Amino acid sequence: MKIGIVLYPTFGGSGVVATELGKALAQKGHQIHFITYSQPVRLGSFRDNIFYHEVVVSNYPLFEYQPYETELASKMVDVVEHEQLDLLHVHYAIPHASAAFMAQQILKSRGVNIPFITTLHGTDITLVGRDKSFEPVITFCLNQSNAVTAVSESLKQDTYKHFATSREIKVIPNFIHNFAEDPLVQDLERRRKYAQDDERIICHVSNFRKVKRVEDVVRVFHKINKTVKSRLLLIGDGPERYNVELLCRELGACDRVMMVGKIRDAANLMSLSDLFLLPSQTESFGLAALEAMAVGVPVISSNTGGIPEVNKQGYSGYLSEVGNVDEMAENGVKILNDDQTLNEFKKNAQLQARQFSLGAILPEYEQLYIDVINEFKSGLK
């Protein structure tokens, strides 16, 4: 198949999932055309069957806000026509689904027919999308998409709760392919750059937005460190970073907190740690937690949204109410206190992550593509 994938090219989970999906499909022989405003960070070097089409937004002085959605729709029209694509798959509803609908209608007027699939990722539904100003457009696009998928059952239910749609939404969970060979083996030489052998490493990865509650990460770490000597490794960057730094200073914890900023291969660093913290306010899935589990790192998380579909209570980690930092810290100590318990959780975390392996999830997307293309074609007859 020839598939156009529209995505955010950043470190965010939806961009990561879309890029990894495209790479895996290309490896299976499908032709993949990424359409977005800069080269996706996870794309790496180019491979067979992968093409990248950049959306360039004009900077005309009249525009206070650049018309990205219009440029994106035009680019989709151009790529579909000239590359003769079979399908468009857009990740994150805003504004990709409405741009896809516009492209589909323009193409139809030119005698080209193509279906599009919308994959919902999270805040396009739970935060941004719920904003009343977006509601009519999102509801319309959900109803117009040739298929809609959500990355968790929780996100599917949230969509029905917040939008006037009864259309079928298929749950296809996020996936992972980067498993540690042995969840109990760490690269000690590299680990020693971050902590001493008698210290635990606690880790968090995010875009440091409010919804991630990174201050809770610092508070939970600070409490754990009173009982179990630890270091905190913060990966990523974003608007909350300054508040997080202030809190570290206030708690006198700066010397034990390492902020490494945005890095491409976070899983590599995560594999050096012993515990992952994800205390988010809302999280449709929690891809970062899955990435940690795959390299053998247990997870202390909130029990919000789709996280309980990923992290299993008392098995791959523990879940608590949002904001319950005391319980999160107590559970962290339970896991980190002795090597035997920690190793049990490490093994379980990886076993749990295996349920979301690429090999299990990729065929679901491929089948969906085939079904949507066939159904669309038969509707044209």
Ligand code: GMT
């Ligand atoms: O919705 C967002 O916050 C952005 C999005 C992204 O691009 O990072 O994250 C969401 O999609 C990820 C991939 O499907 C999920 O793993 C994240 O849980 C989800 N984020 C939230 O729901 C806050």
